[in-house]
Amino acid sequence: MSNAIRIDGKAKAAELSEEITAETAELLEQHGLQPGLAVVIIGEDPASQVYVRNKGKRAEGCGFYSVQHSLDAGTSQDDVLKLIDELNNDDKIHGILVQLPLPDHLDEQTITQSISPAKDVDGFHFINIGKLTSGNTADAFVPCTPAGCMLMIEDQLGADLSGLNAVVIGRSNIVGKPMAALLLQAHATVTICHSRTRDLAGVVHEADIVIAAVGRPNMVTGSWIKPGAVVIDVGINRSEVEVDGETKSKLTGDVDYDSVSEVAKAVTPVPGGVGPMTITMLMFNTLRAARLSAGLDS
Numbered sequence: 001m002s003n004a005i006r007i008d009g010k011a012k013a014a015e016l017s018e019e020i021t022a023e024t025a026e027l028l029e030q031h032g033l034q035p036g037l038a039v040v041i042i043g044e045d046p047a048s049q050v051y052v053r054n055k056g057k058r059a060e061g062c063g064f065y066s067v068q069h070s071l072d073a074g075t076s077q078d079d080v081l082k083l084i085d086e087l088n089n090d091d092k093i094h095g096i097l098v099q100l101p102l103p104d105h106l107d108e109q110t111i112t113q114s115i116s117p118a119k120d121v122d123g124f125h126f127i128n129i130g131k132l133t134s135g136n137t138a139d140a141f142v143p144c145t146p147a148g149c150m151l152m153i154e155d156q157l158g159a160d161l162s163g164l165n166a167v168v169i170g171r172s173n174i175v176g177k178p179m180a181a182l183l184l185q186a187h188a189t190v191t192i193c194h195s196r197t198r199d200l201a202g203v204v205h206e207a208d209i210v211i212a213a214v215g216r217p218n219m220v221t222g223s224w225i226k227p228g229a230v231v232i233d234v235g236i237n238r239s240e241v242e243v244d245g246e247t248k249s250k251l252t253g254d255v256d257y258d259s260v261s262e263v264a265k266a267v268t269p270v271p272g273g274v275g276p277m278t279i280t281m282l283m284f285n286t287l288r289a290a291r292l293s294a295g296l297d298s
Helices: 009-031 046-061 077-088 108-113 126-133 144-157 176-185 200-205 257-261 274-293
Strands: 036-042 065-071 095-098 165-169 189-193 209-212 230-233 237-243 246-252
Touching (some): 009 046, 009 144, 036 046, 036 077, 036 274, 046 065, 046 274, 065 077, 077 095, 077 108, 095 274, 126 176, 144 209, 144 274, 165 176, 165 200, 176 189, 176 209, 189 200
Parallel strands (some): 036 065, 036 095, 165 189, 165 209
Antiparallel strands (some): 237 246
C-alpha cells in the first residue's frame, strides 16, 4: 500500500506559472519591459518539436514575447552561430534556447557556448556553470531541471538540508552535476553515483534525498530506499506496452514508483513530476534575465 506523498509537479508548476504571469504583467506596466524568449530548433526531431511547441505556448501564456526559429537539419554551423549572434544583440530577446539534440554535423559545445551568458536561460554556459559551482548564483542561471527539483525538495524538507545525506544517480552536466551543486549550497552531504559506482543500492540506501537521473526504466526499487527518504525521479523512458491487443507508448521514470511509494516519505511520479517544473523554471529564468537586463532586482 502506498504511504508516500505524491509530489505533484503539475500543480506546483501551475502555481509558479501564475506568479510568473503576474510578475510579467507588473514588469510591463511599471517598466515597459516584456520578457522575450527565442527558441532555435534545427531539424525535425519529433520529441524536440513537441518540447519546443510546449515552451512557446507556455511563454505566450506567461505574457512573454516569444519567437521560434526553425532551421533545416542541414543548416551550417556558421549560419546557426550567425543567428545566435543576432539574438545576442537583440534587445527584445532576454533568453535564448537552442533545442538539443542537434544534428550530427553541428558541435553542441561551440553552439551552446556562443549564447551570451546573460541570455543563457538553460544554464549551460561555462560562466553560469562556474558561478553555480562556486556558489555565486546572484546573477547566474541554474539549469531548469535541477532548479525545479530543488524547489520540490524544499517543499518537503525546507531550504536548509543540514545533516541530510543526498545521493544523485547520474553525473550529466545538465542534471547530475548542477543538482549536486544546489544540494551542497543547501548544506546537504552529497554523493554523486554513476555506472562505475560500487554497491549502488547500498549507497542509495543511506540517502535521505535521492535524485535519479540515469535513463534506466524502474532501476531504483523500494529495497534501495531508506524509509522516509524523499525521492525525485528525473528519468523519462519510453517503452512499448500491450493494452487490449494494441501497442501503446508508455512513459516510465528511473524509479519503480509503486515499490518506492511503500517506503519513501515522498516521491515524484512520471509523468507529472519533474517534467512540468522544467518548462516553468525556463520561464522563471527568462523573467529573471529580463529583470537583470534592466538592472532590476532579480
